[in-house]
Structures are given as structure tokens and as C-alpha cells.
Amino acid sequence: MNEEQLRNELQNKEKEIQRLKKLLDESAKLLTVPENDLQKQKEKSETLSKEDISRYSRQLILHDFGVKGQIAVKNTNVLIVGAGGLGCPAAIYLAAAGIGRLGVIDYDEVELSNLHRQILHTVDRVGLSKSVSVVHSCCRLNPSTEYVPYHLQLDSSNALRIIESYDIILDATDNVATRYLLNDACVLAGKPLVSGSALRFEGQLTVYHHDGGPCYRCLYPQPPPSEAVTNCSEGGVLGVVPGIIGSLQALEAIKIATGIGTSFSQKLLMFDALDGTFRTVKLRPRCKSCLVCGENPTISQLIDYEQFCGAKATDKDHKLHILERSQRISAKEYSEMVNNKKPHVLVDVRPAIELDICQLPHPMINIPFTSLSRNITEVKDQLLLKLKELSSDDFHNYTVPVVCVCRRGNDSQLAVQQLMKILADDKVKVIDIKGGLHSWSKHVDSNFPIY
Numbered sequence: 001m002n003e004e005q006l007r008n009e010l011q012n013k014e015k016e017i018q019r020l021k022k023l024l025d026e027s028a029k030l031l032t033v034p035e036n037d038l039q040k041q042k043e044k045s046e047t048l049s050k051e052d053i054s055r056y057s058r059q060l061i062l063h064d065f066g067v068k069g070q071i072a073v074k075n076t077n078v079l080i081v082g083a084g085g086l087g088c089p090a091a092i093y094l095a096a097a098g099i100g101r102l103g104v105i106d107y108d109e110v111e112l113s114n115l116h117r118q119i120l121h122t123v124d125r126v127g128l129s130k131s132v133s134v135v136h137s138c139c140r141l142n143p144s145t146e147y148v149p150y151h152l153q154l155d156s157s158n159a160l161r162i163i164e165s166y167d168i169i170l171d172a173t174d175n176v177a178t179r180y181l182l183n184d185a186c187v188l189a190g191k192p193l194v195s196g197s198a199l200r201f202e203g204q205l206t207v208y209h210h211d212g213g214p215c216y217r218c219l220y221p222q223p224p225p226s227e228a229v230t231n232c233s234e235g236g237v238l239g240v241v242p243g244i245i246g247s248l249q250a251l252e253a254i255k256i257a258t259g260i261g262t263s264f265s266q267k268l269l270m271f272d273a274l275d276g277t278f279r280t281v282k283l284r285p286r287c288k289s290c291l292v293c294g295e296n297p298t299i300s301q302l303i304d305y306e307q308f309c310g311a312k313a314t315d316k317d318h319k320l321h322i323l324e325r326s327q328r329i330s331a332k333e334y335s336e337m338v339n340n341k342k343p344h345v346l347v348d349v350r351p352a353i354e355l356d357i358c359q360l361p362h363p364m365i366n367i368p369f370t371s372l373s374r375n376i377t378e379v380k381d382q383l384l385l386k387l388k389e390l391s392s393d394d395f396h397n398y399t400v401p402v403v404c405v406c407r408r409g410n411d412s413q414l415a416v417q418q419l420m421k422i423l424a425d426d427k428v429k430v431i432d433i434k435g436g437l438h439s440w441s442k443h444v445d446s447n448f449p450i451y
């Protein structure tokens, strides 16, 4: 490392220390939510206080809701699993409505890329527990609710114990394994499950195992193949969309708590933000042969849901390792290649829309991974032409490698596999950059934007 690089590294480390100090301060402030208050068991209320009457006056005068409805809300405990895009709006409306106890579970910490939709977190809480952050924001709006943050991953070992203390459960998570876990836990514990999802410009809402309606397994006895599942960090989501679905989840919980209206049991609400339409479709009824809620259930305790779904219950650290070592280079090695002007063909396999966000400092060809197999012949011609241009050897020897890159280093490996199939006969070397642009930003250029 030369002097300038050392100075830069030192500056980055100093910035990191400042950031950690700030986090520590914030963390201390957040944890001043009194432990005793969090754990205290609430007795059933039969009346409203003077403050309650004033605070909830606008809903107290609602026909069909009234004092009876408010007392029912006050005596209801709701658990929100997931303190993200759906969990934030759901939590704040339930807190505002005066729910008795609000439990919030999330194992994750706040990131900057969460803030466009996870609106209870703030910039100065980046790096802090999401569940604590949600509780802190709700507490500011309504300190009379009892809040219980759980900074943990809900899994088969803890789900039944945690769910037991709540009347209604909200699924505000983003993965199939947790959906099955929550479904089975709610059926076994006899609790209604208000389920929401949001992706891109669309959202869905339904209520499982309530009012004689089906559970998630009745409708989906088998999990989808893991490659067919997309989450927000891969597919994107417009921030307002989970805002709308999460708010509707809170509304369903209030309706179930008070018995007003009709719930979304056995009905699915589909929201299309671009058309501005809400459609409701009727779902199949409860399935007699359902393994968990049917007439002869075989699931009487929670199972291993990651194994059942063939997918992780978190979207973190989902890293493929399908290439040999010789087929991969690190971001640092690639930066040396660029600095030493080593000829190569750089193929960025991200969707075209993402190229506007950031690009590596080397000319590249964009071949989105999703369209690779469809256009394989054109891709082969395009690459061979480029390789021929750059190769110093005669026509049949391509001396320069093809280097694939993507955001995190998963699609780039799959792309290498596909390209190898069409280029192996021409003895072209195809490699990928380990960890993709994330790794470039971490190890080569800390100013490079990541997303």
C-alpha cells in the first residue's frame, strides 16, 4: 500500500469509529424503554381512562365500534413477525389504535436501503435492531401500549412459546420458510394469522386459519421451488405498496379483535399499484386432508421449515458457491487486471435498469442473466466478435478472458456456467468476480455505491 492508500484507509477507519460511537449512543437511548414496563402482564380492562377517552375519541364515536370496540382493542395482544416494509405500517397503526400489547420480532438490523419503505426506522438507527427501533417509534406515538421487542429469528424452537402470549399474529416477513412456520404454529396454537406480501408494484392480503377458513397449507400444500421465489432485494418494491398492505394488516387485526365487519378469511385481496385497482378473489375452503388443520392432521409439532422449503428463512448471506476456484477472481484481483490494462471482455449480467445505478470503471457488454438462455446464439456471436477484436493470437485462439459481474456474485456464477457451455469449444476462459459489485465496494473502492 502506498502512502495515499494508507491515508485513505485510515480516514475510512476513523469514519467507521465515529459511526460506531454514534450507534452506541443511539442504542443506549433506545434501550431506555423500561424493562419492567415491557414485561408487565396487563390485566383485562373493563373501562377506559380519561386519557383513553380523549385519545381515541374519534373512533369511540363510531357506530359499531364505540367504547366496546376500544376496550376489545385494549385487551388484545398482537404479534408482528417482521419489522420491515409491512411490519412498520402495521405496527404504527396498531399502536395508534391502542392495542394492548404489541410484540415485534425481527432478527435484522436497520440498513439505509430499508428506509424508503420501513418508515419507523431512521437514519441514526442504521445498524440497530429493527424490532427495538419499531418499538421505540411506536412508544413515542402511544406510550400506553405494552411493547415487547424480540431481536431474534422466529424458528421452530421458539415460535410456539412466543405466539402463546398473543391473540392475533401478523406475518410481515419475506420468505416462504417463515410463512409455513407461522402457519403451522398458528394452527397448532389456535391463532388467526393475518398475512401480507408486497413486491414491485403489487401487494396481497389474506387471513388464514380464522372463522373456519383455510390455512396456508390448505392452499399451498407444497412449497414453491426456491428459484421461483423473489424478494424485495432482488425484485424491488415501490415503498408505498407495503405501506398500504401493512396498514390493511393492522385493519384486519382490529376487525378480528373487535368482531366488526367481515375479515379476509378465505378471500385474497390483490392490489395493483400501477392500475390503482383492488381485486378480491374467493379462495378454496379449508382442505379436509390438510396435514396441519385437516381431519387427520399428521403435523402435530413444528418441523424443519428450511429443509421442507429447500430455502433459508432469511434472505441474508444467500451465497452460491458453484464454480471452481480457478473460475473466480476476487474484486482486488480484478482491479489489478484493470490497472494493468490486461485485455478482457467484461460482461455485466445485471438487468439493464440497474446499470444506471453504478458500473465498474471498464467498458462492458450488458447481457442480463434473465435473458441469457433465450438469446444464447446472439450472445455467442457477440462475444466471439469482441474476443477476436481483443485477442492478440490468430483467429482460433482467444487469449483474453470473459469476466462476468453482477451485484452480489450469484447470477455471475450462473452466467459463467451458461457461457462455458457455448464457449468451451472455442477454449475461451470465462470467470466471475467473487462477491460482485458489493465486494468491489468493500475491498476496492469504498465510494462505489452499493444497493
Ligand SMILES: Nc1ncnc2c1ncn2[C@@H]1O[C@H](COP(=O)(O)OP(=O)(O)OP(=O)(O)O)[C@@H](O)[C@H]1O
Pocket (backbone or CB within 6 Å): 081, 082, 083, 084, 085, 086, 105, 106, 107, 108, 113, 114, 118, 130, 152, 153, 154, 155, 172, 173, 174, 175, 178, 231, 232, 233, 234, 313, 314, 315
Ligand atoms: N423468521 C424470521 N424471524 C424474524 N424476522 C424475520 C424472519 N423472516 C423474515 N424476517 C424479517 O422480516 C422483514 C421483512 O421485511 P422486508 O422484506 O421489508 O425487509 P428486508 O428483508 O430488510 O428487505 P431487503 O430485502 O430490501 O433487504 C425483515 O426485516 C426480516 O429480517
Ligand SMILES: [Zn+2]
Pocket (backbone or CB within 6 Å): 214, 215, 216, 217, 218, 219, 286, 287, 290, 291, 292, 293, 294
Ligand atoms: Zn390447512
